[in-house]
Amino acid sequence: GNSVTQMEGPVTLSEEAFLTINCTYTATGYPSLFWYVQYPGEGLQLLLKATKADDKGSNKGFEATYRKETTSFHLEKGSVQVSDSAVYFCALSALGGGADGLTFGKGTHLIIQP
């Protein structure tokens, strides 16, 4: 079956630090990969996505590259801000088979201190 593994949190960083949140996946076929973010008191929202190998998704200074050879989709940001404090979820959507439901990781709670 499909699965997503992401690093356990919480991750605590100082403002302007470099961020990496690791995500690896197991899937049949060629999934699309997503990062969703949940800010305090808000619903899940898409941060970025990549639909094929070597694609790079980017948004709000965050980036992630779809690496088929390592089955990874690590999230990075060069300089984090306090406003980036949130829970981040890596997810995949398997193509084919009729199911478009997303498979999520457990989430990584990111805390940015001023």
Place this chain on the structure above:
Amino acid sequence: GAGVSQTPSNKVTEKGKYVELRCDPISGHTALYWYRQSLGQGPEFLIYFQGTGAADDSGLPNDRFFAVRPEGSVSTLKIQRTERGDSAVYLCASSLTAGRGQETQYFGPGTRLLVL
């Protein structure tokens, strides 16, 4: 508002009772999804609709759970004989289509269900 809306935002019920959770997708979105999120976990897929039909209900945990979308817009998730283990946040999402898994899903704020 143009987003996905869910009602109620909170629901407290007693073990054994029946509950209905409602989802209003973004206008024009043909695909609708239900997920369940337990504390400290990521959302877990339950069921998805393409139009009025349930295209995949493989995530429903047992036959106490049922969902409908009779007119291809609003959906209702129904839980019979609720158990304490059903306590979770139930999330609804919609997307323009359900083509090839690449569509962005837009999530509602969720319904927090507590079964006493």
